[in-house]
Amino acid sequence: MQEPATFSSSQTIELFDRYVIPNYTRYPICLVRGEGSHVWDAEGKRYLDLFPGWGCNILGYCPPRVVQALQEQVSRLIHVPNTWYTEAQGLFAEKLCTHGFGKAFFCNSGAEAIEGAIKLARLHTAEGRHRIITFENGFHGRTYGALTATAQPKYQEGIGPLMAGFRYAPHGNLDAVRELVDQETAAIMVEPVQGEGGVNLPPEGFLEGLREIADENGCLLIFDEVQTGMGRLGTWFGYQKWGVQPDIMTLAKGVAGGVACGAIIATEEVAPSLRPGMHASTFGGNPIAMAAGVATAETIEQEGLLEHVTAMSDRYREHFTALQEELPIIREIRICGMMIGLDLTIPSGPAVKRCMEQGVLINSTHDTVVRLLPALNITEEQVDQGVEVVTSVLRDMAEDQ
Numbered sequence: 001m002q003e004p005a006t007f008s009s010s011q012t013i014e015l016f017d018r019y020v021i022p023n024y025t026r027y028p029i030c031l032v033r034g035e036g037s038h039v040w041d042a043e044g045k046r047y048l049d050l051f052p053g054w055g056c057n058i059l060g061y062c063p064p065r066v067v068q069a070l071q072e073q074v075s076r077l078i079h080v081p082n083t084w085y086t087e088a089q090g091l092f093a094e095k096l097c098t099h100g101f102g103k104a105f106f107c108n109s110g111a112e113a114i115e116g117a118i119k120l121a122r123l124h125t126a127e128g129r130h131r132i133i134t135f136e137n138g139f140h141g142r143t144y145g146a147l148t149a150t151a152q153p154k155y156q157e158g159i160g161p162l163m164a165g166f167r168y169a170p171h172g173n174l175d176a177v178r179e180l181v182d183q184e185t186a187a188i189m190v191e192p193v194q195g196e197g198g199v200n201l202p203p204e205g206f207l208e209g210l211r212e213i214a215d216e217n218g219c220l221l222i223f224d225e226v227q228t229g230m231g232r233l234g235t236w237f238g239y240q241k242w243g244v245q246p247d248i249m250t251l252a253k254g255v256a257g258g259v260a261c262g263a264i265i266a267t268e269e270v271a272p273s274l275r276p277g278m279h280a281s282t283f284g285g286n287p288i289a290m291a292a293g294v295a296t297a298e299t300i301e302q303e304g305l306l307e308h309v310t311a312m313s314d315r316y317r318e319h320f321t322a323l324q325e326e327l328p329i330i331r332e333i334r335i336c337g338m339m340i341g342l343d344l345t346i347p348s349g350p351a352v353k354r355c356m357e358q359g360v361l362i363n364s365t366h367d368t369v370v371r372l373l374p375a376l377n378i379t380e381e382q383v384d385q386g387v388e389v390v391t392s393v394l395r396d397m398a399e400d401q
């Protein structure tokens with residue numbers, strides 16, 4: 001069904017051309033409505049979205065429980081600052097900490113969660129410890145602290161000086177971390193699975209090794225779970241998949257089912273170091289985001305989505321493993337839960353446009369990687385339909401070689 005759109009895509013694009021800063025490369029399509037893994041453009045064309053909301057729409061578009069919770073919340077209270085208590089913030093903190101650990105601080109985005117985590121690590125370790133070790137091809141956001149943590153030169157060019165006190169290690173290399181860590185190190189920070197950097201899985205023993213190094217050296221271990229958290233990997237949080245307990249974890253993207261929300265989770269021991277007056281966020285923990293977060297957690301619980309993620313992940317793996325045998329342009333398949341990367345021997349960018357023409361939305365990252373971040377509640381049929389289109393596009397691209 002098509003919702004009547006006021007403007008055509010091209011009319012909206014004209015507005016953007018005149019009034020919106022052109023810092024994004026956008027596809028020439030205006031989206032107007034979504035439901036589950038489907039989204040419609042202003043012309044009424046339907047797309048199957050295998051990358052809904054850049055990972056934020058973890059339950060797809062307009063998940064019913066989230067919509068209902070938002071409607072109820074919006075008519076009672078839209079914003080209350082953190083000088084008061086609200087039930088919604090207490091309940092969402094309870095959800096995150098009982099499925100995870102420790103205590104929560106709320107903010108509005110991934111980068112903001114990273115900034116808070118860096119401050120908390122420096123405050124907690126004190127005594128001259130300030131250094132943060134992060135990993136090449138990691139991604140932690142675009143504000144100065146988060147961007148300095150993001151060890152990718154292409155994002156750091158031309159905007160220096162960056163923040164002091166960061167060191168970078170090659171991903172997966174424990175020896176390099178041992179070399180870098182010292183008495184000035186406050187924390188080691190890593191994504192359990194690197195997302196933007198190409199869906200890079202941790203080599204065996206890597207996360208465990210980081211925990212050991214942190215313990216031996218008296219520094220903290222921070223997991224950036226902005227992308228891996230909230231069921232994405234088939235566990236509530238990525239750390240649980242490897243059984244490695246971080247001291248601090250950052251959350252955002254899908255944590256509130258598509259509503260802007262970020263969080264820091266810190267252990268009982270570390271949490272009190274974020275003392276009153278040392279950190280704050282005006283919109284952080286607002287009732288709208290909190291109500292959406294609670295409804296998102298309830299949906300994952302009540303619909304058994306963690307098990308579903310594991311089943312759909314296996315289904316993707318079967319499909320793509322068979323395809324890899326057929327197509328040598330697929331160099332490597334990297335799948336963990338609903339994080340899916342196909343590393344090609346050729347640029348992956350053209351696959352995005354070709355899939356879009358056939359009504360399927362995907363992402364290309366790190367030059368050669370086709371990346372999918374499907375909704376946790378994607379159906380078997382949708383997995384199969386999406387794979388069919390990706391398959392035909394990759395076959396065409398292989399033929400064009």
Ligand SMILES: *Cc1c(COP(=O)(O)O)cnc(C)c1O
Nearest residue numbers: 109110111139140141195226227
């Ligand atoms: C997207 C992302 C961020 C940044 O989140 P924003 O909300 O865009 O600031 C940080 N870390 C990871 C792992 C991410 O995937």
